[in-house]
Amino acid sequence: MTSTPLVRAFSGVQPTGRLHLGNYLGAIKPWVEHQHARENLFCVVDLHALTVPEAIKSDELKARSRNVAAAFLAAGIDPSVSSLFIQSHVREHTELTWVLNCVTPLGWLERMTQFKSKSEGRETVGTGLLDYPVLMAADILLYDSQVVPVGEDQKQHIELARDVAVRFNHMFGETFVVPQPSIPLSGARVMGFDEPTVKMSKSIAESRPHHAVHLDDAPEKIRKSIMKSVTDAGCDYDPATASPGVVNLMHVLSAVSGEGIPSISNRYTGKGYGYLKQEVAEAVTAELAPVQDKYRRLLDEAGYLDQVLAQSTAKVRTLAEATMTRVRHAVGIG
Ligand code: AQP
DSSP, X not given: OOOOOOEEEEEEEOOSXXXXXXXXXXXXXXXXXXXXXXXXXXXXXXXXXXXXXXXXXXXXXXXXXXXXXXXXXXXXXXXXXXXXXXXXXXXXXXXXXXXXXXXXXXXXXXXXXXXXXXXXXXXOOOHHHHHHHHHHHHHHHTTTOSXXXXXXXXXXXXXXXXXXXXXXXXHHSSOSOOOEEXXXXXXXXXXXXXXXXXXXXXXXXXHOTTTOOBTTOOHHHHHHHHHTXXXXXSOOOOXXXXXXXXXXXXXXXXXXXXXXXXXXXXXXXXXXXHHHHHHHHHHHHHHHHHHHHHHHHHHXXXXXXXXXXXXXXXXXXXXXXXXXXXXXXXXXXX
16 A cells, blocks of 8 residues: 655744744644644754844854754654754755745845845845845745745745746746745734734844744743733724724734634633733743743753754755755756
């Protein structure tokens, strides 16, 4: 009897700062939930972190990459079914990026909303920031990934990866698998607790203490940030009309507990927002407690983490080398 091969999924997180609840609910938690139904490659994308060089102190980047890898394991990534590695340890990511750069029209990159928002107000912008989506396309296409689980903010980049794959295949013959995004229903866009009209973000959280809940925050800090979260003066839980802060809290609760938004909205109708905040704070604290415990243990006994990273890197390198052999042959290099 032959078994159907599992769908291969690739996803990554940048080591640009401490991971927050948005990274956890939008990306890591859904990865963990689906990992036994897929073949998974989880990557700490440190080359992406270099696109904002001033945010990175070189002595910190290595440590941050390890911390993100430890957070993946702590959140439940199982290395017996998932590969966990650091992007810069597999050189083919940069080689494929160059090849893809040469087939990607500049206009496609200039249209990316993340490039526009991250370059806004800056005097100079590194070419790497513009090229970020091509590096991301290379990450995905290098492993013949069929599915890319991400938060909603990355949807446009996945569409670009698809377009690049189709264009390359058209120019040089069938070489790449065309990937699909996989976006969770709840938690796909967690908003800042201090400003619920902007996406919760690592870089904003660096300078605003109650913007985010970090995965390694103490329980008192988690409660404080959620209890202080911005709502409004009314009492509206209808997801169609409620203020962004209330909708955000309901989505966070739904993503953590699995309860649907209509049910949460019904339960709270007629009650003050303080009750909802209280429940969200308790649910998030309880959800993160075992993750935090395991995270501390993993960083204390680093040998296990190094072993997982080394084994995974060796495994994924084989896949990357096979793809690059095809690509070099298709374009006539190497
Ligand atoms: N607020 C969010 N809600 C839901 N999902 C989110 N993700 C990020 N923010 C949210 C998802 O987390 C994964 C990893 O993201 P990333 O670190 O690679 O890049 P990012 O989206 O740029 O994350 P940040 O936190 O906003 O970092 P900075 O401030 O450094 O740019 C992705 O799947 C993303 O969708």
